[in-house]
Amino acid sequence: xxxxxxxxxxxxxxxxxxxxxxxxxxxTSFKTKADxxxxxxxxxxxxxxxxxxxxxxxxxxxxxxxxxxVVIAVxxxxxxxxxxxxxxxxxARYRFRGELPILILILVMRMIPVISxxxxxxxxxxxxxxxxxxxxxxxxxxxCKIPLAIWILxxxxxxxxxxxxxxxxxxxxxxxxxxxxxxxxxxxxGIAASAVIAFIYTWNDLLITLAISATVASRTLPVxxxxxxxxxxxxxxxxCALGVIMLIPAVVFVFLAEKGLLKGLLLGSIKE
Amino acid sequence: MISKRKPYxxxxxxxxxxxxGLILLYPLxxxxxxxxxxxxxxxxxxxxxxxxxxxxxxxTSDIFxxxxxxxxxxxxxxxxxxxxxxxGIALLLNLKFKGRKIFRMIFLLPMLVAPVLVGFxxxxxxxxxxxxxxxxLIGIGLEPKLWLAxxxxxxxxxxxxxxxxxxxxxxxxxxxxxxxxxxxxxxAASIDGASVWQRFVHLTLPLLRPxxxxxxxxxxxxxxxxxxxxxxxxxxxxGGSTDLLPTYIYRITFRELRFGYGAAFSYIGLFISLLxxxxxxxxxxxx
Numbered sequence: 001x002x003x004x005x006x007x008x009x010x011x012x013x014x015x016x017x018x019x020x021x022x023x024x025x026x027x028t029s030f031k032t033k034a035d036x037x038x039x040x041x042x043x044x045x046x047x048x049x050x051x052x053x054x055x056x057x058x059x060x061x062x063x064x065x066x067x068x069x070v071v072i073a074v075x076x077x078x079x080x081x082x083x084x085x086x087x088x089x090x091x092a093r094y095r096f097r098g099e100l101p102i103l104i105l106i107l108v109m110r111m112i113p114v115i116s117x118x119x120x121x122x123x124x125x126x127x128x129x130x131x132x133x134x135x136x137x138x139x140x141x142x143x144c145k146i147p148l149a150i151w152i153l154x155x156x157x158x159x160x161x162x163x164x165x166x167x168x169x170x171x172x173x174x175x176x177x178x179x180x181x182x183x184x185x186x187x188x189x190g191i192a193a194s195a196v197i198a199f200i201y202t203w204n205d206l207l208i209t210l211a212i213s214a215t216v217a218s219r220t221l222p223v224x225x226x227x228x229x230x231x232x233x234x235x236x237x238x239x240c241a242l243g244v245i246m247l248i249p250a251v252v253f254v255f256l257a258e259k260g261l262l263k264g265l266l267l268g269s270i271k272e
Numbered sequence: 273m274i275s276k277r278k279p280y281x282x283x284x285x286x287x288x289x290x291x292x293g294l295i296l297l298y299p300l301x302x303x304x305x306x307x308x309x310x311x312x313x314x315x316x317x318x319x320x321x322x323x324x325x326x327x328x329x330x331x332t333s334d335i336f337x338x339x340x341x342x343x344x345x346x347x348x349x350x351x352x353x354x355x356x357x358x359x360g361i362a363l364l365l366n367l368k369f370k371g372r373k374i375f376r377m378i379f380l381l382p383m384l385v386a387p388v389l390v391g392f393x394x395x396x397x398x399x400x401x402x403x404x405x406x407x408x409l410i411g412i413g414l415e416p417k418l419w420l421a422x423x424x425x426x427x428x429x430x431x432x433x434x435x436x437x438x439x440x441x442x443x444x445x446x447x448x449x450x451x452x453x454x455x456x457x458x459x460a461a462s463i464d465g466a467s468v469w470q471r472f473v474h475l476t477l478p479l480l481r482p483x484x485x486x487x488x489x490x491x492x493x494x495x496x497x498x499x500x501x502x503x504x505x506x507x508x509x510x511g512g513s514t515d516l517l518p519t520y521i522y523r524i525t526f527r528e529l530r531f532g533y534g535a536a537f538s539y540i541g542l543f544i545s546l547l548x549x550x551x552x553x554x555x556x557x558x559x
Contacts, residue, residue, distance in 0.1 A: 007364065007367075007369075010364065011364060011375065014357075014361060014379070015375070015378065015379075017436075018378060018379055018381065018382055018436070019378065019381075020397075020404075021382070021390075021393050021394065021397060021436065022381055022382070022385070024393065024396075024397060024404060025385070025389070025393055028396075036402075037402060083287045083288050083291060084288055086284035086285075086287075086288075087284060087285045087287070087288035087289070089284070090281065090282065090284055090285050094281070094282075096282070100553075100557060102289075103553075104546075104550070104553060106292065107489070107493065107549070107553075108542065108546060109292060109296045109300070110493055110494075110497075111493055111496070111497070111541070111542045111545040111546060112300060112303065112538055112539070112541070112542050113496075113497050113499065113517065113518040113521055113538055113541060114497065114499070114518075115499065115518060115521060115522050115525065115526075115538075116299075116303050116521065116525075116534070116535060116538035117296070117299035117300065117303060119531075120298060120299035120302035120303060121295075121299050123302075124298060124299070139295060140295060142291060142295075143291050143292055143294070143295035143296050144295075144296070146288050146291055146292055147292060148490070150288060151486060151489075151490065152445070152486060152490075155482045155483050155485070155486035156448070156449070156452065156482075156483065158482040159449065159452055159479065159480070159482055159483065160452075186452065187452070189447075189448035189449070189451040189452055190448055190449075190452065192448065193444050193445055193448040196380075196444060197441070197444070200383060200384060203386075204384075204385075204386040204387060204388075206386070206387070206388055206500060207499070221386075222386045222388055225386060225388055225389060226388065234392065236392075236396065239389065239392060240389075240393075243385065243386065243389040243393075246385075246386060246389075247381075247384055247385060250384040251377065251381070251384060254377065254380060254384065255377065258373075258376075258377075
């Protein structure tokens with residue numbers, strides 16, 4: 001009995017720490033400017049204002065920006081998983097010359113701070129004439145997430161005992177069959193985790209989009225957030241509202257990934 | 273031992289390597305080339321090739337030592353909370369209890385919020401006059417603190433903000449790992465009389481080894497790249513006391529326009545990350 005109580009206390013404390021900023025975020029999104037700067041700070045808005053949300057769409061380009069974000073994120077995640085899964089499998093199962101250096105080099109791609117690569121990226125895509133396009137952003141995001149996905153997937157593939165595959169191969173199963181029928185189902189949590197991480201990092205990315213995007217044509221939601229940092233003040237109520245709007249697709253995606261709906265996508269496309 | 277090693281299977285590696293190579297190698301090479309020049313945009317070209325002089329200048333400067341030390345301090349603080357807290361929560365969430373799916377989603381929420389917004393949110397919460405945290409402190413009879421204006425507290429504040437946002441990262445990976453563990457093994461172990469602790473040390477830890485290493489490596493690499501949260505909360509202040517490598521590089525490059533110096537700084541940061549992580553990678557691969 002004592003164990004259960006302790007368990008729920010720990011979970012409860014952790015939960016409140018986690019939720020405090022988010023609850024504050026949501027509440028602020030419904031406040032007026034006056035409520036926000038009230039001293040002492042008020043928890044609840046004196047009256048609930050919906051215009052922080054509605055005016056984003058009527059006065060601002062949020063709808064277009066939202067679509068951009070969704071398209072870029074979804075295309076990126078699907079592509080990354082398709083490209084990274086076979087590669088990660090090879091790194092996990094095969095030993096070949098130069099394997100470790102290549103793996104380390106892949107990780108090194110992640111070690112340089114983003115600010116240092118945005119300018120060369122800008123130059124390259126400027127010369128290609130692809131500045132301010134979603135295509136450019138998709139390509140860059142895919143390239144940036146593949147190292148992460150490979151490492152995560154490789155880690156999860158390593159936890160699967162080799163014997164299972166060997167048995168299957170002895171029974172005449174092809175490599176493609178092994179991948180789809182044995183590895184993928186067993187590594188489902190790992191694939192879901194990689195997909196979630198790839199999605200979140202793309203959905204919330206700021207610096208790369210700031211560098212490549214110039215107009216609403218290719219702007220994503222995080223950049224739109226920065227529009228609320230104005231010269232004299234930060235428009236907190238709008239920013240929080242947009243933040244909540246941004247949270248919803250992210251939550252939906254995580255929910256779907258957990259449910260394994262991605263599994264169907266994967267099995268359908270890897271047919272080697 | 274997978275015996276049938278057909279050569280064409282290595283082609284599965286190509287799409288990944290080609291994509292990364294095409295998009296990322298050029299910026300990396302370009303930044304490296306830049307680091308070998310005295311490329312200061314406040315002065316007119318031509319820009320002199322100075323070889324590794326930028327690197328030597330950085331490595332012998334006091335500012336680098338300070339920024340590096342601060343970044344390490346930040347990394348240790350944030351990592352401890354994220355990994356230990358994350359592992360603990362993952363273990364708890366792995367138990368079967370009612371509503372665990374919802375709890376799991378809630379605990380992942382902080383990672384879903386945009387880092388920029390997390391930075392602003394915490395900046396607001398920790399505001400000395402308007403912030404909620406200080407109001408709560410006053411409410412329970414404690415003194416309000418200068419969370420972002422005091423040098424030591426500011427470091428503590430950014431650690432808390434980063435831990436808040438990225439503990440879910442550790443939870444996600446470790447919990448997913450825990451879910452791949454086969455339950456029959458555990459049942460057999462309990463039947464044989466193994467205690468919870470014994471099951472943890474002798475079953476969970478070894479089986480989870482790749483994922484534990486993975487989580488540690490990825491977090492350490494990312495903790496030397498943190499920009500959004502710190503920049504928004506403190507801009508590296510007060511007085512440079514919360515300057516981390518990325519924020520300092522940002523100032524050097526975009527405020528002082530010393531592109532060559534900034535590029536060299538980035539590469540030194542890269543080598544530091546690599547040095548810290550390499551032993552872990554080698555340990556992980558030695559199976």
